[in-house]
Amino acid sequence: MDSEPSVLDYLKSRLSRKGQPFHLPELPWDAEQTPEPEGEEPPPELPPDEPRSEEKPQSPVPAGKLPWQGLAALVLALAAQTQLEPPDRNVPVAVVFYALAAGLMVWGYLAGRLRTAEPAPDAEQGINMQGTWWFLLPGAVLLVGAFISFFSNRFNFLNLFFFLTGGGLVWASLWERTPRRAGQVSRWKAVTRWLRRPRVRIELDGWQVGVALVFAVAIFYRFYHLAQTPGEMFSDHAEKLLDVNDVLNGQYAIFFERNTGREAFQFYLTALVVKVMGTGINFLNLKIGTALCGLFTLPYVYLLGKEMGSRWIGLAALLLAGIAYWPNVISRVALRFTLYPFFAAPVLYYLFRGLRRMRRNDFMWCGFWLGLGLHGYSPMRIVPFFIVLAVGLYLLHRAAQGKRWQTLAALGLVAVVALIVFLPLLSYVVGHMDMFGSRAFSRLGETERPLPGSPAGIFFSNLWKAMIMFFYSNGGIWVHSVVDRPALDVVSAALFFLGMVLLVVRYARRRDWADLLLLVSIPFLMLPSILSLAFPEENPSLNRTGAAMIPVFVTAGIGFESLFTSLWHSVRTRAGRLLVAAWVVVLAVWTMNQNYTLVFEKFHQQFMGGAWNTSEMGRVIRGFADSVGTPDTAYVVPFAHWVDTRLVGINAGYPTKDYALWPEDFEKTLSEPRTKLFIIKYDDSAALEKLKQMYPSGVLALHTNPLEGKNFWTYLVPGQPAGQ
Known part of the structure; x- marks a missing residue:
């Protein structure tokens, strides 16, 4: 007798229907547009402003013709990059291997054994x-x-009412409305219909589930051990948290002038996190805000990859960027570094999409994110120049024929919208250009020190160092990088190199402006680091090159997609495709493991070795204040190149209190009858002897730390009994 079909049988039948969605009952947020007969399912529709096909049909690699050139190129590229891993590098061997890999990729592409996904037609x-x-x-x-x-x-x-209302009116005037299709009702009518008969329907296919799983992996890498990695603050964090405290106390500045001046976005974001979390002003709240920005950069990396030709490019770029040490570290440091890629990613996506499809709304969104990004982190100021360059390159190509004036009008639209969003800061710049530009000019010119050589020589030296940082050295700044190692892991660097080769050879054959623009965007978005002419030792740096990671990982995605799809279409047997899938799993596990090690072991150890243990001192003061003392009778004795005493107060839970007390001011504490606590650097013998002479009844204790040089003394002075 036949048994009834099980739930597992049902799922298997759904999975076997390639390209068909899973139907999870009851979840359309959009109400019905037209009445459907009972029992019939409406045909799936794409959003009205999306094309029905984003990928250009391609000629598959003939079955049985294994793309051995691509496989050999990948092996050589991986071998080359392993030769560039510190500490033992073999540069000549790496150069030879990379050169051979490039030759094989060109051969495979020209021979038709390597296929590449091409963008949709302009x-x-x-x-x-x-x-x-x-x-x-x-x-x-x-x-x-x-x-x-x-x-x-x-x-x-x-001024916010004027700004938001005026900006909204201009936006409404410029917005291109999509003509309503036959039978389609207005959004308002759709909402009222849904409210009368609410129902929800979710449709997920296998691809969407896969994207969600990759994004979940990225979430893990961004938030795992967020409180511990990194575990200490340095002076810049004190400046940021003091600005956040100003916001929470009603000082709603447009440009924050503390510490040579900073744009406002991070301070308002962190203030929002503090309000939502309710945990006060601390390091973790800073990190939550920047980690979220780093995470929400990734959807636009995925979309830009799709725009470059294939959703596989987008998925590979999403995975590589989601687990990579570079974006993970600059997000976790909790300064404004991650805001550069966070805002540049949507700008690049809408710019590429706008130039490809020539839709007004894409250019408006490009301008919106550009203007908002200028409130974020100063390297973003290079992006307006990049947009001008992008439009110029586009106009030089055949795709622009017959629409050059419209393209210039689109550039004007980007400028208008960006200017409106930038308006509050523009108002400040008009009267305070010296403050607004001081940080950038101090690196570009001689406001802080003379240039250490000829400007041209320094520039080209910086350019070379920046361009090889993906493969060789990302610089020596310990607070946001693992010192003197490549910016990319072995697998990502190899795929990035092969992707660059494919873009170059494809551009030589097809002359697609997007291929050239993606390549040019990498050095251009690194200019904030390259233009550090007065301080060339600060180049390369992962923070000021941050936006370059977007085209870098998309290019790596192009390299992966070409190899993967070429292999997949060259084999037809189940065993062969299982081998291809196993190859992908091996690469994924390799890169995930290396990036995990880089962030949670090497970077963590290096950072904790370089940062002072102010959190430990803060806990000591907090314990003292909650037991025998008060927050006002604890002191930290400053010492050259030691702790920032403001950070001790923040870690103790008193964010506006600076605990510094210099030895020459010790006498001021004599009139204080309450119990006192002094924290002294372990080798500050002069301050310690002075305290012993002043307070011979004090109790000395050594607080040890497993890291070298992080020990400190506490000197507890008992309070005087009442009436003495």
Whole structure:
């Protein structure tokens, strides 16, 4: 007798239907657009502004013709990169292996054994600039009022009302509305229908599940041991948290002038995290904000990969960027470093997509993220110049024929929207250009020290060091990198190199502007580091090159996609495809393991060895204040190149208190009758002897730390009984 089909049988039948979605009952957020007969399922539809096919049809690699050139190139590239891993490097062997790998990739591509996903064709028509302009004039008037009101360097209700209302009116005027399709009702009517008969339907296919799993892996790498890695702050964190404290106390600055000046985005983001978490001003809240920014950079890395030709490119780029040590470290350091790629990623995506499809809304979003990004981290200031370069390169290609004026109009649209979003900071810049540009000019010019050589010589030296940092050395700054190692792991570096070779040879054959622009974007987005002419020792740096990781990982995704799809289509047997899948798993495990080691072992150990243990001192003071003493009778004796005493107060839970007490001020404590605690550097014998002479009844204790040089003394002075 036949048995009833089980749930497992049902799932197997669904999985066997390639390309068909899983139907999980009850989840469409969009209400029904047209009534459907009972029992019938409406055909799936793409969003109205998405094309039905994003990938250009390709000629598969003939079955049985194994792309051995690509396989050999990958093996050679991996071998080459292992020769560049510190501490024992063999540069000549690595150069030979990489050169052979490049030759094999070119051979395989020209011989037709390596396929590459090509982007969708460019739109034939230019951007449509027709629209409704009725709101432009009132919007502009309100924005002028906001600009004048922002001169105070403070956000307030009035200037925010002018700014948001005026910006909203201009946005509504410029936005390109999608014509409603036959039978489609308005959004408002759809919402009211859904409210009358609410239901929810989720549809997931195997690909979406795969993307979700890869994103979950990225979440793990971004948030695992976030409180412990890194485990200490340094002086820049004190400056940031003091600014956050200002925001929480109602000082809503547009540009924060403490510590040579900083843009505002991180401080408001961290203040929001503090409010949501309710845990006070501390290092972890700083890290949560920047880790979230690093995480939400990844969807645009995926989308840009898709825009370059294939969702496999996007998925590979998402995985490599999600687990990579470079973006993970600059997110965890909890400074503004990760804001550069966070804002540059959507700018690049909407720019590439806008130039390819010539849609007005893409350029508007590009301008929005550009303007918002200028409130983030100063290296973002190079991106407007990159957009001009991108449009210029596009205009030089055949794709721009017949739509050059529309392309220039699109550039103007980006500029207008970006200028509106940038308006509060622009108001500050008008009166304070010296403060706004001081940090950048101190690296580019001679405001802090003379250039150590000829500008041209330093520039080209910096350019070379930056371009080889992916394979050789990412610099010597211990706070945001593993010193003197490649910026990429072995697998990512090898795939990035092979992807670059493919882009070069494909551009030579096809002359697609996107291939050239992706390659050019890498050095251009690294210019904030390369242009450190006054301090060339700060180049390369993972923070000021951060946005370059976006095209770097997309290029690595192109290398992976070419090898994977070429192998997959060259074999037809189940055993052969299992071998291909096993090859992918081996590469994934290799790169995941190396990046885990780099972040959670090597970087963690290096960072903790370089940072002072202010959290330990903060715990000591907190324990003292909660037991025999008070927060006001604890002191840290400063010493040259030792702890930032403000950080001790932050770690103790008193973020506005600086615990510094210099030895010449010890006498000021004599009038204090309560119990006192002094923290002294382990080798500051002069301060310790002075305290012993002043307070002979004090109790001395050594606090040891497993890391060399991190011991410190505490000297506890009992309080005087009442009446003495």
